[in-house]
Amino acid sequence: MSPISNQDPRAKLFVALDLPSLAEAERLVARLGDTVTHYKIGYRLGYSDGIAFGRELAASGKSIFFDLKLHDIDNTVREGVESIVKTGAHYLTVHAYPQTMKAAAAGRAGSHLKILAVTILTSWNDVDCAEAGYAGSLQSLVQSKAKQAVALGMDGIVCSAQETGLLRAAGIPDRVELVTPGIRPAGVDSGDQKRIVTPRAAIAGGADRLVVGRPITAVADPVAAAQAILDEIVMARG
Known part of the structure; x- marks a missing residue:
């Protein structure tokens, strides 16, 4: 499969393979066929057979996003990123802490792997931030963490689609991708997400990539x- 254009709507959609087994993930990918070209693999599948499966999908021409949210001592993060580079994956998440982001940047040096900084989880709200010991509002935290991520060379920010306009207004440049989970089509239950947006509203509001599970x-x-x-x-892009 040849790389698809960034103007192709399929390049905007990552399907989250948060499934309990490799067999189920394989069946879903086969069923979706060419309708979906980008996949996210997180903890649930990643900690079983997901890393090897992601390598296979990347080799077949799919764009793979490992959502591992790395955060550890510098050497551990750097070495972990170096291992992910070898899979051929295109995206990897790390938590937006300065030492973690610096180590991740060092680990991906010379590769095409894009590092995405996770600001505040979309399952959190102001109360959750306060319980975790953060001062200030959720939006101010997202903004400050995003600015720091840009300064440290991150390629993108994982944030709620409710915050994309805020981040662009705060000076986050267009070259930095805004990747938004918590996407729910109209009428679909929000599940465990607290800051959700419809696909159309997310794209219209400035999201570059949507993550949908x-x-x-x-x-x-x-x-x-x-x-x-x-x-x-497509409708959101006019």
Whole structure:
């Protein structure tokens, strides 16, 4: 499969393979076929057979996003990133702490791997931030963490689509991708997410990539669900 253009709506959609087994992930990917070209692999699949599966998907021409949210001592992060580079993956998440981001940048040096900094999880709100010991509002934390990530050379920011306009207004440059989980089509249950946005609103609001899991993976017709989201992306872009 040749790389698709960034103007292709499929380049905007990462389907989250948050499934309990490799067999289920393989069946879903086969069923989605060419409708989906970008996949995210997180803890659930990653800690079983997901890393090897991501390597296979990358070799077949899919764009792979390992959502591992690395955060550890410098050497551990750097060496972990070096290992991910060898899989051929295109994106990797780390938590937006200065030492972690510096180590991740060192680990991906010379590769095409893009490092995404996770600011505040989309399952958090102001109360959760306060309970974790953070001072200030959630939005101010997202803004300060994003600015620091840009200064340290991160390629993108993982944030709620509710915050994309805020970040661009705060000076986050267009070259830095804004990747937004917590995407729910209209009428779909929010699940464990607290800062959710529809696909159309997310793209119209400035999101560069959408991460969608259960609205595609947990429905009877995942192909139709994915296509409906792609159609919303097209409509949002006019």
